[in-house]
Structures are given as C-alpha cells and as structure tokens.
Amino acid sequence: MSDFFTSLGVYIPIIWMLVKILAVFVGVMSLSAVLTWAERKGAALIQDRIGPNRAKIIGNIRLFGIFHLMGDGFKLIFKEDLVPLHVTRGLFWIAPLLAFVPAMMGFAIVPFGQSFEWHGHVLHMSVIDPGNGMGMLYPMAIASLAVYGILTASWASNNKWSMLSGMRGTANMISYEISFSLAVIAIFLQMGAYDPHEIIAAQSSMWNVVRQPLGFLLFFVCAFAETNRLPFDFAEGESEIVAGFLTEFSGMKLGFLWLSEYVHMVTVSALMVTLYFGGWQIPFVANPGPLLSFIAFALKLLFFCWMFIWVRWTLPRFRYDQLMFIGWKILLPIGFANLLFYAWLINKGVV
C-alpha cells in the first residue's frame, strides 16, 4: 500500500486538492443543511417548545426530528418551480447562485486543520494553499460580493417588498463591511501577516481574542450584519416586508437562497475561529496533528454556528435608524480607535 502511495508521486498534490475541494464542499453543505434543523430545534429549545420531532424513517426512528431535514430537501426539490410573470427571468434564475457561490467560496481560504507531511509532500488543510499573496483579503473580497445575491434577487423579483428588502439589505451590508474590514486590519497589523496559516501560527501562545477583545466584539457584531442574521436581518424582516427578497421565490431556488444564508454563517464562523480563536490550535498542545486539530477546528466552528442561532432567537430586530446609528456612529469610530490604538502600541513597541 505504501509503495502505491509513493508511486503516485507528483500526483499527490493534485489528488489532495481534489479531495480537499470535495471535502470542503460536502462538509460545508451538509453542515449548513444540519444547521437549518439546528435552527428549528434551537428556536424550540429557547422558546420552551418541543420543535420538529415527527419525521421518522425505517419504522420509528426519529432522532430528535433530524429527518425533517430530508423532508425539507425533498419537498423543496419536488415543489412546483413557479416563476412569476412579472420577474426579470434571467436574473431571477441567476440570483440564488449569486447568493450561494460567494458564501461557499469564502471558506476556501480557511485552514481547517494542521498542515502535515505525507510521503514527502507537505499537505495543507485549506483549499487555497498558503503563500498565495491574497490571504485574508480573499474572504473579504468574496464577502463583499455576497450583496449581489440579495440585490439581484430583490430586483429581479420586481416586487415592492422585495425591492425594499434589497435596499435595506444592501445598505446594511455595505455599512457594516467597513467596520468588519477595520477589525480585520487591526489583526493584520498586530500579526504582521495576512495569510491565515501565519495568523494561526502566531496565535500559538495566545489567542487573538485575548489580544484584541474590542476588535473581536466589532467583528462579531459585523458578522451578524454581514450574514443578514437577526438582529440585523433587514433583508428578510418577515414581520415588516413579508419575506423580503425571498417573497417571489419558490422550490429549490428558495432552498438555495435559504441555504446560502447558512453557508454564509458557516464561513463567517470559520473566519472568526481563524482570526480570533487560534484556528485549529488546541491550548497547551504544541502539535496536535491533522486529526486532532481538525476536531478542534470543527468544535470551535460548531460553537460559533450555534452562537448565531442562539442570538437569533434571543434578540429582537433593530429598527432601521438604530441599525444605521450603530453602524456609522458607534462601530465605525470604535473600529478606527481600535486600529489607531494598536498602531500606537506597535509604534511604542509594546506588542
């Protein structure tokens, strides 16, 4: 067996790349799908209900209603794919993809485990290998494209609710993107690096959340705005504008738009883990190895995904003017102050 692997030789990096792409795609997709169930179950827990528990397969296996997930999937796929007459057809079809693809692409840079050597090749546990020169700029660039999904969906729907939602969602996302970037830049500054592998390596002694607590808070708040999750879900706002940009969508197109929200959540959680919680590192363990490091990363990731659900069912939605007030008059100055403070510290040679 060992000879077989050695004989693969130069093909190992290519095979590993394919494995990584497949693993990340399948992993993130299935995690997002499970999160839709976790969301319903979590909402029930927080609201003191039982939640979905009726779906069962093979006789009487229920497993806390996890099969509702399959039920939802089948239902969405086999539903009539309704395209209203007044929509802009081409964009109406593209919009779910425009929402889904950026959410998925962002994860490509995240290292989900420690790099390891295998038959003479160093294999990295991130789809994009380190040293690409793009580093953490890549997820920021991709995140800035996520707005197009909502914008296109809302405009193509040609519906007043959708249009309102598109405007609100866009304003929300671009306002918070600035503070989001400022928080990340403060990390670049202190780490002296912007490659996620280097940022994680620099956190071996201390996690960034300890070094930059204010920056983390900023990032955390903006993450909710970026993913359009409550308390910032102005694009959906079901009690105000029907279902916002989702109003006209049905079938699997709606499924994709929903799923992209969860994929986005997973990606942002992964970024949070990478930037502030040491990525795959385990405290007091120098070299956890690929398997343990992956488990550590997955646990941290799951925790933050749960955090998103937790906050959604705990806090009410902000008012629109409050949103703008928080974004521009509180978070932005804090972001600049945070950045300047660390720049000053570095200049003084304290950190």
Add this chain to the structure above:
Amino acid sequence: MFLAFALITLGGAFALLIQRNAVQAGLCMMLSFFGMAGLFLLLANPVAAALQIIVYSGAITILFLFVVMLLQSHREEPSAHPRYIQKILSAALVIILALGAIKLVQSSKTLADIQAASPASDLITLEKLGERLFTDHLVALEAIGLLLLSAMIAAVVLIKKEA
C-alpha cells in the same frame, strides 16, 4: 487563462454598453471588474486583484446599483430622433481613438522593458505594496487622502443643506 479573463472583461464591458436597463448594466459592470481582477491575478498581483473586487465590485458598483434602485429609473428613455449622423460619427471616433491607444501602448518604452524582463515570478504582497506606497508614492498618497477627505466633507455639507 488570459483569454478567458480577457473575454469576461470585454464581454462584460460590451454588455454594459448595449444594455438598456441600468441595473442589468451594473451587473455587467461587476462581471467586467471580476474579469479584470482575474487579469491582475495572472500578472502575479493578488493584492490588486483582491482590492479590485473589494473596492470596485463590492463597493462602487453596489453604490451605483443602490442609487439606481433608489431613483427607480431602471429604463433608459428612448430618444426622440434616430440621430444617424451622431451614431456613425461616434463609432468612427471610437475606432480612431482605440487604434491610437493601441499604437501608443505598443510603441511605449515601458512595454519593451516589460517584455525584456523575465516574467514576474515573485508575488506582490500586501507588505511590498505598503512599502512602495509609503516610500515612493508618499506625497501622492497624502494628496489622495486630503482629496477624499474634502470630497467627504463636501458631500456632508451638500446633504446638510437639503435637510
């Protein structure tokens, strides 16, 4: 790869021009900027590619679209007269200017220098970019900062009057 990205860029730009609908034109512009980011990547400059997407695709185009959606003016108004002469004249002008631009680029000294130099092997990283900005182009950088600040203050003043 170059051909693919160049086609995306040009196709996006061309679609932007013939598109009568302002929002769809904006999306075509995004496509064009995306292709341009790809071209930057091919030039071993991932930082420029990332910034291209963050700034142009992610912010400027979005703001255009936002304003277009806010004004609710999605359709270009049809012109009252066909205006054939203007169309022919502008087409001729575009061709002349394009040929002139190509000739200018091909005869420039920098292009010869680039062709003489070996293909860029080292990536331009954020560190290198920062160093260049704050040593070679410091004055320009400060000037741009002042310009943007004054533009921002002017915008605030203009809006204050309306309210």
